[in-house]
Amino acid sequence: MSTLIDAPPAVRLTGITKRYPGVVANSDINLSVRRATVHALVGENGAGKSTLMKTLFGLHQPDEGTIEIDGQARTFASPADAIAAGIGMVHQHFMLADNLTVWENVVLGAEPTSSGRLDGARARRDIEAIAQRYGLGVDPRALVEELGVGARQRVEIIKVLYRGARILILDEPTAVLVPQEVDELFGNLADLKAEGLTIIFISHKLDEVRAIADEITVIRRGTTVGTADPRQVTNRQLAEMMVGSALPVPELRESTVTDREVLRLRGVRVAGVGRDVLSDIDLSIRAGEVVGIAGVEGNGQAELVDAIMGLEPVADGAVELAGRDVTRLSTLRRREAGVGFIPEDRHRQGLLLEATLWENRCLGFQTRRPAARGMFLDRAAARADTRRIVEQFDVRTPGIDVLAAALSGGNQQKLIVGREMSGDPALLIASHPTRGVDVGAQAAIWDQLRNARAAGLAVLLISADLEELIGMSDTLRVILRGRIGPPLDPRTVTPESLGVAMTGGHEAGGPDLPDTAGTDRPEQPGQAGVVGSADRVAESDLGTAGGSLSARKVTE
Amino acid sequence: MKALSGRRVLLGAAGPVGALIFSAIVSAIILVLTRHNPFEAFGAMGQAFSRPRVLVGTVNQVSSYYLAAVAVAIGFKMNLLNIGVDGQYRLAAMLSAALAGASFMQGIPSVVRILMTIVAAMLIGAAWAGIAVWLKISRGVSEVISTIMLNAIATAVIAYLLSPGRLAVQQGNNLGTRPITDGGMVPTIPIPKSITPLYTLLLLALLVGVLYAFLLSRTVFGFKIKATGLNPAAAVASGISVKRMAVAGMLLSGAVAGLVGMPELLNGPSHQYSINFPSGFAFTGIAIALLGRNHPVGMAFAALLWSALDSSANALQGVGVPNQLVVIMQGTIVLSVVVAYEIVRRYRVVLEQRDVARALAQSRKEPVAA
Numbered sequence: 001m002s003t004l005i006d007a008p009p010a011v012r013l014t015g016i017t018k019r020y021p022g023v024v025a026n027s028d029i030n031l032s033v034r035r036a037t038v039h040a041l042v043g044e045n046g047a048g049k050s051t052l053m054k055t056l057f058g059l060h061q062p063d064e065g066t067i068e069i070d071g072q073a074r075t076f077a078s079p080a081d082a083i084a085a086g087i088g089m090v091h092q093h094f095m096l097a098d099n100l101t102v103w104e105n106v107v108l109g110a111e112p113t114s115s116g117r118l119d120g121a122r123a124r125r126d127i128e129a130i131a132q133r134y135g136l137g138v139d140p141r142a143l144v145e146e147l148g149v150g151a152r153q154r155v156e157i158i159k160v161l162y163r164g165a166r167i168l169i170l171d172e173p174t175a176v177l178v179p180q181e182v183d184e185l186f187g188n189l190a191d192l193k194a195e196g197l198t199i200i201f202i203s204h205k206l207d208e209v210r211a212i213a214d215e216i217t218v219i220r221r222g223t224t225v226g227t228a229d230p231r232q233v234t235n236r237q238l239a240e241m242m243v244g245s246a247l248p249v250p251e252l253r254e255s256t257v258t259d260r261e262v263l264r265l266r267g268v269r270v271a272g273v274g275r276d277v278l279s280d281i282d283l284s285i286r287a288g289e290v291v292g293i294a295g296v297e298g299n300g301q302a303e304l305v306d307a308i309m310g311l312e313p314v315a316d317g318a319v320e321l322a323g324r325d326v327t328r329l330s331t332l333r334r335r336e337a338g339v340g341f342i343p344e345d346r347h348r349q350g351l352l353l354e355a356t357l358w359e360n361r362c363l364g365f366q367t368r369r370p371a372a373r374g375m376f377l378d379r380a381a382a383r384a385d386t387r388r389i390v391e392q393f394d395v396r397t398p399g400i401d402v403l404a405a406a407l408s409g410g411n412q413q414k415l416i417v418g419r420e421m422s423g424d425p426a427l428l429i430a431s432h433p434t435r436g437v438d439v440g441a442q443a444a445i446w447d448q449l450r451n452a453r454a455a456g457l458a459v460l461l462i463s464a465d466l467e468e469l470i471g472m473s474d475t476l477r478v479i480l481r482g483r484i485g486p487p488l489d490p491r492t493v494t495p496e497s498l499g500v501a502m503t504g505g506h507e508a509g510g511p512d513l514p515d516t517a518g519t520d521r522p523e524q525p526g527q528a529g530v531v532g533s534a535d536r537v538a539e540s541d542l543g544t545a546g547g548s549l550s551a552r553k554v555t556e
Numbered sequence: 557m558k559a560l561s562g563r564r565v566l567l568g569a570a571g572p573v574g575a576l577i578f579s580a581i582v583s584a585i586i587l588v589l590t591r592h593n594p595f596e597a598f599g600a601m602g603q604a605f606s607r608p609r610v611l612v613g614t615v616n617q618v619s620s621y622y623l624a625a626v627a628v629a630i631g632f633k634m635n636l637l638n639i640g641v642d643g644q645y646r647l648a649a650m651l652s653a654a655l656a657g658a659s660f661m662q663g664i665p666s667v668v669r670i671l672m673t674i675v676a677a678m679l680i681g682a683a684w685a686g687i688a689v690w691l692k693i694s695r696g697v698s699e700v701i702s703t704i705m706l707n708a709i710a711t712a713v714i715a716y717l718l719s720p721g722r723l724a725v726q727q728g729n730n731l732g733t734r735p736i737t738d739g740g741m742v743p744t745i746p747i748p749k750s751i752t753p754l755y756t757l758l759l760l761a762l763l764v765g766v767l768y769a770f771l772l773s774r775t776v777f778g779f780k781i782k783a784t785g786l787n788p789a790a791a792v793a794s795g796i797s798v799k800r801m802a803v804a805g806m807l808l809s810g811a812v813a814g815l816v817g818m819p820e821l822l823n824g825p826s827h828q829y830s831i832n833f834p835s836g837f838a839f840t841g842i843a844i845a846l847l848g849r850n851h852p853v854g855m856a857f858a859a860l861l862w863s864a865l866d867s868s869a870n871a872l873q874g875v876g877v878p879n880q881l882v883v884i885m886q887g888t889i890v891l892s893v894v895v896a897y898e899i900v901r902r903y904r905v906v907l908e909q910r911d912v913a914r915a916l917a918q919s920r921k922e923p924v925a926a
Contacts, residue, residue, distance in 0.1 A: 311793060332795030341793060349793040352786040354905075362779055364794035372776045379774070398915035406908035 008071030010035040010167055010198040011056065016065035018051055025051040026222050029065065033167075033215075038189060038199045040213035040230070042206065044242050044438065048222040049202050053169050056200075057089045058082035069167070088160025092172040094152050096144045103127050103140035106159050130161050135191040150181035154188065167198045174208055186212050206235040220244050248443035250471030252450060256288035257474050261323070262426050262458035263308065268317035270303050270482075277303045278482045281317070285427065290449070290459040292473030292490070294466065296502050300482040301462050302344065305431050308460070309341055310334050322426060335364055340420035344431040344462070346409075350416045353405040357397060358386040360404050361419055368423060389418035394444055410441030417445055421452055428452065431462045446472060466495040480504050567904050571896040572847055572858070572889075578896075579888035583881055597877045604871035605864070608750040615754065617863040618856075619761040619819040620834075624841025625859055626768050627681075627813040629850035631699075633772070634785040634805050640688055640703025641813040642838035643710030644681040649817025650714050650733065652677040653829035654723040656821075657734035666739045673740065674760075674818055681814025682807045684710065689806035693799055699806070718831065732830025742822040755823035764812060769852035781805060813838070843890045849897065862886065 009032045016029040026048045033039040043049050055062050058076030067074050069085050076082045079089075096105050103124045112119045112126070124140045131138055136154045144152065153173065160168060170189075174182045189199055189212060203209050209216060210230040217227050218241040225241060263285040270278040278300045285291045295301055306312035308319060310331040318327045326334055335341070341364070343349035351360055362371035362382050370381035386400045393414045397407055404412060413433070420428060430449065434442040449472060453459060463469045469476065470490045478485040478501045485501065584594035604610045624641055631638035655661065656673040664672070688706055691697040718724045724731050744753035772778040783791040784801045792798055816837050821829060844862055848855030865886055869879035 309793065330795065330797070331792070332797075335795045343793055348787075348789050350790060352783055352790060354786055355782065359779070359782070363783060363790060366776050366779050366783070366794065366796070371779075375776050377774055377776060377779055398912055402912055403905065403908055405905050406912045 007035060008068070009033055010070060011200070012068040012071075013052070013056065014066045014068070016052065016055060016062045016067075018055060018060070018062050026055070026062070029219070029222075029224050031217055031224060033198055033200060035070075035198050036193055036196045037214040038193055038201055038212050040201045040203060040209040040216045041219060042202075042204060042209055042216060042238065042242060043219035044204070047219045047242070049219055050171070051222075052219070053089070053171060053200070053202065056082070057087060057169060083163050083165070086164060086166035087169065088163060088165025088167070089169045090153070090156045090160060090171065090173060094156055096152060096155060098143075098145040100144060101140065102138055102142050102144060102147070102155050102158075105144055105155060106140075106162050110163055127158060127162065130158055134161065134188065134195060136161075136188055148181075150177060150184055153177070153181075153185065157188070157192075166196075167200070168192065169200045169202070171202045172204070173201070174203060174205060182208065206238050209238070210235070218242055243439045245439070248439060248446060250446055250468045252290070252453070252472060252474065255474060256454050256456070258287045258289075258456065260287040261285070262287050262321065263460070264318075264320040264323075265308070266318045266320070268307055268319065269315045270300075270307050270312055271315045272303070276315075276482055278307060281307075281484050283477065283484060285458040285460060287426070287456045287458050288453055289474045290453055290461050290472055292461045292463065292469040292476045293479050293484075294463075294469050294476055294498050294502050295479035297464060299479050299502075301431070301479055303482070304479065304484075305341075305344070305429055305460075305462065308334075308429060309339065332367065336368065338424065338426035340425035340428040342413075342416055342420050342428070342430045342433050344435070346412055346416055351404045351412060354403055357390070357395075357400040357402060357404060357407075357415060358383045360415065361386040361389065361400075364419065365423065385422065389415060389422065393418035393448065408438070410437035413437045414441055414444060417448055421448065421457075425457060427458045427460070429460045429462075432464065433461070434463075434465070434468060466498055470495065470498065478502055563907075564904075567900050568849070568851075568854070571849075571900045572854070572893055574896045575847075575889050575893035576861070578892045579885045582888045583885050586884060587877065587881070592875075592877050596875050597872060597881065600871045600875045600877075601865075601868035601882075604868040608747055609752055610867050610871075612747050612750045612752050612754055614860070614863045614867045615758065616752065616819065616823070617866060618859045619755060619758045620816050620837045621840055621844055621859040621863055622761045622856060623764060623812060623816045623818075624837045625844035625848060625855045626764055626852075627809050627816065628838070628841045628845040629848075629855060630768070630781070630805055630809040630812060632785075632845055632850050634781050634801060635788070636802060636805050636809070637700045638685060638688075638703055638806065638809045638813070639700055639842070640685060640706045640710075640838075641809070641816065641841055642835065643703070643707035644684045644810050644813035645816035645838060646714060646833070646835060647684050647710045648677040648680040648814035649821050649833060650718065650723070650829040651680050652814075652817075653733040653736065653821055654717075656736045656740045657828060659734075661740060662737060669740045670742055670822065673822065674815065677814040677818060678811040679814070681812070681816075682810040685806050685810025685813065686803075689803050692802060692806075718829075730830050730832065732826070732828040732832075735827040736822075737827075740822075741827060744823050753823075755819045757819035757823050760815065760818060764815065765852050765856060768812075772852070777804070816841070843886065846890060847893050 011031065011033040013029055013031040016026055016031075018026040029048075029052055031041070031052070041049055041052070054060055056067065056076075058079045058081050061075070061077070067076065069087070074081075074085055076085070097108070100108070103120065106127050107118075107123045112122045114122070127140045130136065131140075131154075136158055138147070138151050138154050138158065144155065147155070157168070173185060177185060189201075192199060201209070201213060210233070213230045215227060216230055216233065216238070218225050218238065220242055221244075225244070228238060228241065261284055263283070265281050265283040268278060268281040269276055281304065283291070293301055293304065303312060307314050310326070310329060310333075314327055318325055320326065321334065321337055321339065324337070326337060329337070347353060352363060358379075362377065365371040370378060370385045372378060373381075383400060389395065390397060390400060395407070395411050395414045395418065397411060404415070407415070413436075417433065433449070434445050437445070446468075449459060449461075461469065461473055470493055473490045476488040476490050476493060476498070478488070478498070480502065481504070488498075488501075580598070584598075587594040587597055605614070624645065627641045627644075628638060652673045655676050656669065661669055661672075684706060685703070688697075688699050688702040691702045692699050716722070718731055718733070720726050720731070723733055725734050742756055744756055746753045772782065780791070780796050780801055783794065783796055784798055784805075788798050791801075817829075817833070820834055826832070840862060844855055844858040847861070848858035865882050869882040872879045872881055
């Protein structure tokens with residue numbers, strides 16, 4: 001690509017080490033970024049990517065190592081030095097003033113003046129020139145609050161270009177974008193590259209990284225472990241480089257499905273604003289069976305969970321637990337009847353972050369042993385049982401008196417899984433059980449699910465990770481626009497065919513689609529436009545199947 | 557774990573002690589700017605406590621302050637802001653005073669009479685708070701708004717009822733309920749060299765404090781209060797009815813609020829609820845609950861501090877310093893303690909995260925080699 005084979009790299013970091021009291025955040029980092037390329041930096045959360053970029057942007061100084069920009073050694077005492085050297089940083093969270101216009105935001109802190117007064121006309125001219133040159137379409141006069149997320153990101157990029165940046169650091173730039181905006185951003189990045197700019201792209205979405213990067217550097221536990229060629233490496237290989245070991249594989253052994261029905265939904269309808277969010281849901285889960293629900297987020301999964309948990313009123317139909325109608329029972333009664341619940345968002349629904357681990361153990365069990373004895377808390381028993389969970393579920397913690405907030409996401413999740421599997425539940429609702437946890441925790445959680453299934457637990461598994469869904473389910477159901485499709489056999493389903501079914505696309509997706517195409521789906525999207533977008537979504541979701549292996553750990 | 561809990565106590569104390577020192581510095585600066593001698597002023601405040609009357613007055617005041625703080629704290633614990641403790645305790649004090657002073661009560665044994673008065677006060681306090689929570693549950697009215705307005709309504713109701721021919725009798729310039737005869741009063745303990753006796757209903761405040769502590773740390777109900785306050789969404793998902801908790805919490809808060817006026821009514825010198833009955837305990841209670849972080853022991857110290865500042869205020873005039881200095885100190889304490897607690901809270905979370913990371917880093921070293 002570059003004709004200047006011998007030209008010094010735009011950025012070369014050698015032996016960078018940064019220590020914090022008690023922790024080494026970066027040690028012996030080596031990174032070389034060729035000019036006019038997109039260089040991706042990938043790694044798990046907490047691997048040290050941000051620390052490294054802060055070093056490069058002058059937010060702190062490394063304890064050891066050297067920084068070279070275009071072949072010249074540099075030390076950055078502050079971001080101002082880094083900016084002067086042509087480095088610009090686009091933060092993950094936008095730093096824009098909503099009530100100012102685009103051009104005002106761009107010049108903020110670097111205002112052009114003519115005889116002491118702000119020269120707005122010149123600023124707008126300059127910004128338009130930059131926007132033109134790099135194809136970053138945005139109206140300088142528009143108010144930032146009126147802009148979409150993609151446009152705001154372009155403003156952020158213009159902001160650093162306006163300050164003369166030649167090397168752009170983009171920190172998780174796609175985290176806040178929808179797929180179309182990601183495509184747009186990648187177009188912009190290609191233009192920037194063509195203009196000779198160098199881009200350092202920090203991300204954990206491996207398929208995006210492979211799509212945009214010219215070279216990939218992997219960072220693990222604070223040090224660089226190698227580089228990869230995006231054209232040759234697979235998501236799985238990258239993910240394994242990131243975690244330094246083989247990834248756990250979601251799979252079930254022989255079937256443990258019994259004919260004892262634990263959960264049964266009959267014609268369940270849940271009303272939303274203006275339309276039904278769930279309609280005509282029939283679902284059955286038997287003891288020892290894992291039923292996986294596949295679907296693009298927002299197609300009724302959350303409402304399904306809420307309806308089973310009693311968090312959302314059911315307008316029509318019935319929810320039966322082990323043959324008993326629980327439709328009118330409160331959440332508490334359902335939990336007492338043996339429903340365990342691993343919520344989608346553990347911080348929102350699963351934990352009291354500012355309470356101790358043993359108090360969190362009591363949550364959801366406040367009326368039962370071991371947490372309670374009559375109207376009193378049984379602290380001793382609750383604490384003892386918390387120790388059991390910590391032990392049995394390998395929750396890495398120095399003790400049970402630390403706050404839940406102090407644990408890592410994976411350990412928080414293991415605590416929740418342990419708690420929800422206590423007290424002999426009959427049904428477990430596992431909503432994205434391994435989202436945002438590290439691979440170790442993921443393997444442990446899968447193990448626990450397998451054990452519980454063998455012990456006769458009925459599991460409703462909801463996940464965005466298709467590999468997990470296919471590997472861990474005995475039966476798959478697709479949910480689309482609040483309706484649930486017929487049972488699928490995970491042994492005959494591929495991520496591709498499942499992806500097509502999830503978006504309601506044609507069977508064009510593949511011949512290996514047995515009975516996926518929802519016959520009960522009234523509006524088969526025949527229009528070209530819809531199909532097109534559906535395919536696109538399917539593709540990105542498939543990507544996640546492999547890529548999310550890492551996404552999961554990092555989003556934490 | 558021992559070290560951890562020791563640190564917790566230290567961190568817990570850091571906020572209020574820091575706030576106290578900060579407010580002393582601010583007051584000293586104000587004194588210097590207004591050409592007073594800060595040492596003289598603080599000295600006079602300290603000197604005040606050498607007089608038994610001031611000491612007894614301080615302790616007597618603590619009861620009402622503490623009860624008000626507990627009433628507020630019960631709501632605070634679950635993010636329910638009961639600003640209406642003021643109306644609740646005044647209405648409760650007035651109506652129960654009327655009951656205690658009524659002529660039919662004369663023949664009833666003393667203990668029963670006193671218990672009836674106290675229980676009536678709790679019921680009235682709870683009922684008045686109940687209006688606010690009923691509005692919240694059925695109509696979604698913010699309890700902050702409704703309790704504030706109910707304070708004003710309580711004032712009007714009291715003014716209406718406290719007139720001759722209704723519940724009040726006129727005695728000179730004073731208008732109050734029929735005085736409670738000796739059998740309806742709780743005995744006090746005379747203290748030598750002090751014209752004010754020691755209020756025995758301090759024991760009532762103590763009992764409420766112990767029950768409050770027990771409720772929070774040992775009962776399921778207390779756990780549900782804590783869970784609701786820390787994370788309502790998680791509480792709901794765990795099968796805790798947040799609505800029911802709001803009702804229970806508010807009624808309990810109101811019942812404790814009903815007790816706020818009892819030490820003054822049943823131990824105090826006036827034997828009645830009159831237009832001179834002390835008001836404003838509730839707002840002091842909010843400050844004390846903040847300062848004591850809703851903690852049963854923390855609030856006891858906070859109430860004592862507040863009361864001590866109050867009773868040392870008069871001594872300032874002896875050295876020519878306006879006693880409003882105490883109000884400035886109290887205000888500064890509250891403002892700075894809110895800031896201090898937030899800083900301490902964040903610091904504590906970071907500290908614990910670092911501890912956990914360090915503890916785990918050590919245990920992790922070996923298996924990494926693979």
